[in-house]
Amino acid sequence: MKILITGGKSATALKLVKAFDAYQAVLADYGEVPSFISKAYSLISLGAKNEDTLAHTLLNKCLDEGIDLLLPIHHFEIEAVAKAKTLFNEFNIQILLPNREELDHYFNIENICKSDDWAIFKDGEIVFTSNNDAISNDTNQKNLNGAFYLIKDDKTKFKLVTI
Template sequence: MKILITGGTSATALKLLKAFTGHQVVLADYGEVPAFSSAAYRMISLGAKNEDTLAHTLLNYCLDENVEAILPLHHFELVPVAKSAVLFKEFDIEVLLPNHAALAQYSNLGKTENWAVFNQGETIFMTQPNEMLVHKAQTNQLSGAYYFDATDQEPNLSLITI
């Protein structure tokens, strides 16, 4: 799978690379980005940030780069991309976010050491095994990158953003 991760110049984006070993990763960010490529990823610039056309800009870059999934990390991208998920899907691009109506429920936990990445309920990566979280992800068909608490109770989730 080829995936585009926004916020590509952040430490958070680099941390998430662990979840996508064996996949092609394009790290993208607004403004100037280092002209750097490695075996694990390639970096590109998304140009100047324009919040009025975010989803359209991201879709164009996804199409130009032939990506199959997008993981937006900037907090200002979440709503526009979630609202446009159907459009991305029409071009066979998975949006790794919960649906727009569910976004608010995944913004309350904050950072923890534990995190996981899901695509339509399938666990792509998890820092610490948690069967209750796997079940919750499958039941809710979750997509996205989340911090989670490691309690024995119902796991709380928070979208990873920068």
């Protein structure tokens, strides 16, 4: 299986790659990117950033690259990709984002949170966690999808990993 993670030139994307060692990882970013292929991932360009066609650009790149799973992490992609989730599903491309109606609970563009602890959920199952003590394995997040920072205060909150 192949996963495409956006924000490919960022340290955050490189950190997320380690959660998908069973996948063929493709990191992608806008503009020029160095031509690079490693054992862990390849790096490709998404072309010039055009916020009016983000979902279309990502869908085309996923189809060109044979992608099965998409993890968008640029904050400006989240809304557009969440709205196009049905379109991606029609091409058998799963998007690692919460459902559109739940998105506001996990993502606020004015208040982007960061944490050292993070986890990745796919269909409600924990795929990876950076700190096993930060989240219990019996955490039931229904059909939650995405990469989340684990924000600890009086209880654990999940906030989408974005750059």
